[in-house]
Every structure is written in structure tokens, then in C-alpha cells.
Amino acid sequence: MNSVEPIHPYQYVDDRPQEGIFRIHKNAYSDPKVFELEIEHIFNKTWSFLGLTSQIPKAHDWISTYIARSPILITRDGSDEIRAFVNACRHKGSKLTRTEKGNNKYHSCPYHGWVYSSNGKLADIKDKEHAQYAEAFDFDSHDLLPIGKIAVYKGLIFGSLNPNVPALEDFLGELKYFIDLAMDQGEQGMEFIPGNIEFAYEGNWKLQLENGTDAYHLTSTHVGFLDLMAKRAVGQGNIEARQFDWQKRFSQHGGDFHFDHGHTLIWLNQAEVKKRPIYPSIEAIAQRLGKDRAEWMLKMRNMSIFPNLQIADSTSLLMRTFRPLSVNLTELRYWCLAPIGEPADQRAWRLRQFEDFFNVSGLATPDDTVTYETCQSGFESSKLDWLQGHARGMMSVQEGASETAKVLGFSPKASLDGGFMVQSETSFHPLYREWARMMKAGMHGSKTYE
Numbered sequence: 324m325n326s327v328e329p330i331h332p333y334q335y336v337d338d339r340p341q342e343g344i345f346r347i348h349k350n351a352y353s354d355p356k357v358f359e360l361e362i363e364h365i366f367n368k369t370w371s372f373l374g375l376t377s378q379i380p381k382a383h384d385w386i387s388t389y390i391a392r393s394p395i396l397i398t399r400d401g402s403d404e405i406r407a408f409v410n411a412c413r414h415k416g417s418k419l420t421r422t423e424k425g426n427n428k429y430h431s432c433p434y435h436g437w438v439y440s441s442n443g444k445l446a447d448i449k450d451k452e453h454a455q456y457a458e459a460f461d462f463d464s465h466d467l468l469p470i471g472k473i474a475v476y477k478g479l480i481f482g483s484l485n486p487n488v489p490a491l492e493d494f495l496g497e498l499k500y501f502i503d504l505a506m507d508q509g510e511q512g513m514e515f516i517p518g519n520i521e522f523a524y525e526g527n528w529k530l531q532l533e534n535g536t537d538a539y540h541l542t543s544t545h546v547g548f549l550d551l552m553a554k555r556a557v558g559q560g561n562i563e564a565r566q567f568d569w570q571k572r573f574s575q576h577g578g579d580f581h582f583d584h585g586h587t588l589i590w591l592n593q594a595e596v597k598k599r600p601i602y603p604s605i606e607a608i609a610q611r612l613g614k615d616r617a618e619w620m621l622k623m624r625n626m627s628i629f630p631n632l633q634i635a636d637s638t639s640l641l642m643r644t645f646r647p648l649s650v651n652l653t654e655l656r657y658w659c660l661a662p663i664g665e666p667a668d669q670r671a672w673r674l675r676q677f678e679d680f681f682n683v684s685g686l687a688t689p690d691d692t693v694t695y696e697t698c699q700s701g702f703e704s705s706k707l708d709w710l711q712g713h714a715r716g717m718m719s720v721q722e723g724a725s726e727t728a729k730v731l732g733f734s735p736k737a738s739l740d741g742g743f744m745v746q747s748e749t750s751f752h753p754l755y756r757e758w759a760r761m762m763k764a765g766m767h768g769s770k771t772y773e
Contacts, residue, residue: 353702358650364765366391400442408467443467477506509662526695535633539746585629585757600673639676716747
């Protein structure tokens with residue numbers, strides 16, 4: 324097990340698959356210097372999810388968000404083009420918009436009143452005729468600063484501060500098959516069910532990155548939830564939430580897929596397909612997309628799109644982002660994702676399943692976030708060094724496509740096929756290999772993307 328003591332932060336990932344070793348040093352989660360390097364070399368260099376096109380359907384609609392520390396404004400201008408800018412007035416840097424959404428042909432800075440149109444162009448400088456600016460002032464552009472790159476895939480808006488990121492479809496790669504399984508459920512597209520779920524936990528952002536594809540914690544972290552689900556299975560409690568019989572899930576076949584650029588996915592056959600909110604629409608979906616895709620929409624699928632977007636369809640279809648605020652503070656956002664035009668009874672069904680498990684008031688999410696905080700506390704121990712929580716399932720991983728992947732027609736970097744009880748931790752490996760690659764490239768001044 325011995326390895327060279329880490330000198331550089333990217334060596335906090337000890338990745339020796341030929342020796343059956345994959346482990347992470349606790350300093351990757353607890354060192355403030357590592358955190359600063361992550362912001363610089365990962366979040367400022369790659370793609371980040373910004374929103375849905377369905378959030379800005381009309382001209383001059385806008386939403387605001389962040390890429391790590393950078394406030395971002397996304398607009399649909401008068402020519403129907405989607406644009407993204409740094410949400411900062413060019414005058415003194417004040418955030419131009421302080422709320423999350425709206426419809427404005429013009430945006431007026433609340434500090435000194437400079438005005439910008441929805442295409443980012445400066446429309447007015449308050450009292451400029453009296454300003455006595457020097458001639459050199461007009462040599463500079465005063466328009467909002469566009470981000471490095473923006474692109475859309477299946478209604479998902481992504482942006483990057485880095486103009487040299489690969490094309491979005493290349494970045495998503497083979498994972499697009501599974502993104503499609505979420506975003507093609509609605510013939511008219513997908514939308515967020517109205518509501519705002521945003522909170523923070525006192526722990527590192529990578530704890531959530533891992534947990535989104537962690538099957539191993541379910542039967543220990545969520546004991547209370549599983550006990551309640553067992554009571555519902557015999558007709559007790561709020562059976563209208565239509566939660567699943569989890570004991571039936573534990574006997575199902577499933578697996579992992581590992582992809583380029585740090586993306587990963589776990590999947591599991593579904594024993595109770597009739598409890599899925601899309602089940603009443605499944606025949607229409609099969610006619611539109613084919614039987615195989617419709618069947619896979621009924622399976623459980625949790626994916627992580629590196630570095631901080633997760634789309635999960637284990638209880639109800641959700642989207643989750645997590646924004647690093649400091650080495651031990653992370654902002655979480657949740658949305659319930661649904662087909663546009665979904666019948667009211669299916670929408671209520673979907674929402675009951677979502678709020679039952681997720682939310683700060685849900686029956687499972689608080690279990691996770693409290694556990695992240697206890698992990699962060701454990702990282703403070705001077706005795707703790709290499710964590711042993713990334714090795715489970717290594718003997719079941721195969722390079723390239725499994726038989727399941729071959730049938731579906733795509734080629735992941737690695738696959739794992741097995742029963743639920745493998746509860747593999749290998750789904751974390753692509754995340755940390757990309758983390759180490761980007762950290763190393765940034766620290767040595769080489770190109771992040773070739």
C-alpha cells in the first residue's frame with residue numbers, strides 16, 4: 324500500500340489500478356490552499372451548468388446564477404439569442420441584478436444607474452453629458468463582459484469562463500445518451516417545477532460530488548427513511564407519496580459507467596415501474612423514442628456531470644448543483660424536473676415523490692448533509708490521512724463497454740455490471756481522475772484541454 328508521500332495537491336489522489344489501489348487523502352477536502360487551486364484550475368476552466376432554456380422562453384427573459392465565485396447573468400435578447408455575461412456593472416463592479424429571474428429589455432445598475440440592454444450593450448451612462456470624462460474614456464468598451472463560452476444541449480444551458488473549453492457535445496461525450504433519457508421525457512421539453520430550494524452545509528463540495536452516485540450509504544445513513552418505507556409497503560403512513568419498496572430494489576441488477584471528462588453514472592433495474600410518474604405516458608414515449616429508451620427511462624439512474632451538476636432519477640427526476648463557497652462550506656440547489664405540459668395528476672405524483680425524499684424538509688436529504696458535516700469534522704484529525712472509501716467494487720470493473728453498454732450502442736471508458744449489493748465506489752474514480760488531471764495541468768502551466 325505504500326506510496327510516495329504527496330508533495331503536490333494532485334497527488335492526493337493515489338490511483339494505482341494495476342495494484343488494486345484507489346484512495347484519496349483527507350487534505351483534498353480540508354486544505355484551504357487546495358480549495359483555492361480548485362477554483363482557479365477547475366471551476367474557472369471547465370463547463371458549468373447555468374440553467375434551462377425553458378426558464379427564459381421569451382425575449383428579454385433573464386436568470387442569474389454563479390460559476391463558482393463569478394456572478395453570471397443569462398439573457399434571451401430581442402433577437403432570440405441566449406447570452407451570458409458577468410453579472411457586474413462595468414462602472415464599479417456592482418451586481419447588475421440582485422434577484423434570480425425576470426424580464427427586462429434594459430437592466431439599470433442599482434448603484435449609479437448605468438443601463439444595459441438585454442444583449443449586453445451599454446444603453447446609457449447616467450448624466451454623461453455633465454461628466455467631463457477624458458477622451459480616453461470612450462476608447463474602452465463599456466458593454467457587459469461576456470463569459471468565455473456558452474452552449475446549449477437538450478435545453479440545458481452551460482457556460483464557461485474559459486474560451487478554450489472543448490465543444491459542449493464533446494465535453495458531454497457518451498454521457499449524452501443518459502442526459503437524453505432525462506431531457507427527452509417531455510415531447511415539448513422539460514421544465515423546473517416552480518419553487519426555490521437553496522441551502523448550505525458546512526463541508527467540502529466533493530462530499531456531495533461523491534454522494535450523488537454512492538449506493539453504499541443508503542442502508543446506514545437513511546435507516547429512518549427505509550423503516551418508514553417498509554411501513555408504507557404494508558399500507559401504513561402516506562402511501563400517496565408512492566414511494567418504492569426498497570427491499571425489492573436491493574435484489575435488482577445494475578452497474579456503473581465511467582466517461583471522459585470526469586462524468587459518471589450508476590444505474591439499477593426498476594422492480595416497480597408502475598410507480599414512475601412517466602409510466603402513464605410510457606407507450607407514447609416508446610412510439611416517439613423507441614422501446615429501448617423508454618425502458619431505460621423507467622430504470623434508476625444517477626449521473627454526475629463534472630464538476631458540480633447531478634441529474635438523478637432514483638425516486639423522482641431531479642437536478643442538483645453544488646457551489647463551493649469555501650473549503651468547508653457548500654451551497655446546494657435542488658430542482659424537480661418535469662415534462663412541459665405534464666397532466667396535473669402526474670405532476671402531483673412527481674412532486675410528492677420528490678418532496679418526500681429531497682429538500683431540507685425531506686426524509687433523506689438532511690441525513691446526507693449532516694453526514695457531510697461530520698466527515699468534515701473528521702478531516703481535522705491529525706491522525707487521519709488516506710481515506711479508504713473509494714475501493715469497493717474495483718474487482719468488478721472492466722475497461723471499455725460492458726455487454727449492457729454494447730447493447731445500448733456506446734463506449735464508456737469503463738463499466739461495471741453487478742447486483743445492487745456490490746454498492747460500488749468505483750463511480751467516484753472518473754471524478755477524481757479528472758480532478759487530478761486538471762489540477763496537475765493548471766499547477767504546471769500546461770493546457771487544461773488540448
